[in-house]
Amino acid sequence: MSMLVAKNWLLARLYEQDQVIVDCRFQLGKPEVGRQAYDAGHIPGAVYLDLEADLSGPVQAHGGRHPLPELTALEERLSRAGIGPQTRVVAYDDQGGMYAARLWWLLRYAGHEQVYVLSEGFSAWEAAGYPVNAEQQVVIPQTFTAQPQRGMWADVSEVREASAAGAHGALLVDSREAKRYIGEEEPIDARAGHIPSAVNRFWKEVLDERGAWKSEAELREHFADIIQEAEEGRDVVVYCGSGVSACPNVLALHHLGYTNVKLYPGSWSDWISYEENPIAVGN
Incomplete structure (x- = not known):
């Protein structure tokens, strides 16, 4: 499904x-x-x-x-x-x-x-005229027990390795708007730019002009070069500003069947918290 x-x-x-x-x-x-x-x-x-x-x-x-x-x-x-x-x-x-x-x-x-x-x-x-109400749901608590999947995410040390390895390491995908990626504008975080070797795929590009998610065919076209790398066995690590807006890109790629796609949860705001981490600007 x-x-x-x-x-x-x-x-x-x-x-x-x-x-x-x-x-x-x-x-x-x-x-x-x-x-x-x-x-x-x-x-x-x-x-x-x-x-x-x-x-x-x-x-x-x-x-x-x-x-x-x-x-x-x-x-x-x-x-x-x-x-x-x-x-x-x-x-x-x-x-x-x-x-x-x-x-x-x-x-x-x-x-x-x-x-x-x-x-x-x-x-x-x-x-669409579908039902809406303001009623507060009476929730019957359940017991949720996490079974953490370590393969779903990458930490800062793994991202450092990928960045330093360039084409020989995991592919880093920056999900922020292009102006933030190239370092032209940074409205939220203390430093501008991107992680060296990362490519840019603004997360909102998974949506069509109505704001709905694109079809599988459209998503495959949008992520074509990333999919090629994933199919050749290269891991993909996706980040954004704080690990939130990267999630649609991760979801889209998993939706297309690519499970070797990870989230860098701390993302750019974590990366720049380490003074020694390098920063790239431009494309």
Whole structure:
């Protein structure tokens, strides 16, 4: 089954008992906005998980702006949301799937395979006339036990090795906007540029002009050169600013069948926290 599901697919299964729908809406810099949007109206039965309170750990000297949560904390939050070992999880947001993909990645990293992302956001669901309500879901807690998949991510030492090895190491993919990648503009982090040897694939390019995820054929065309490298056995390591907007690129490549694709969770904000790490600018 695809890792992306259409809104009519979810509508047909809206009230199935083995399913948890998760609203992941969030706005950087305004962390209260996502919860407020959920409280105002959401897909019936959905629970809310917050990027910073639920899907990230506390910020420290290293690890980036949205560090991975400790596994015990993640287990507790997922259990409290009603997610157990047999639960089918469908995540959505209204930001192109960036935050929903973060939950998808965390669940896959924790060993849970039944997790999917809605291929269009909440606005498309609402515009289609599909049901929306503001009711607070009564959640029956489950017991989620993580089985961490170490092959899902790369740490800073692995990224250093890949960067130094260039074409002979893992392929690094920067998911940020081109202006940030080349170092022309950096609105968030303290230093501009990219990790040496990385190529650029802005994450929003997985979406079509309507803001929905592109078809498999379109995604294959978009990632053609990266797919070629992956098919030749080269590992792919994807990063962004803080390990969130890289997740749609990771999801897209896994969706196409490429499992040798990893996330660098700390991403650029972790990379620049080490003064000795080199920085490249330009293309």
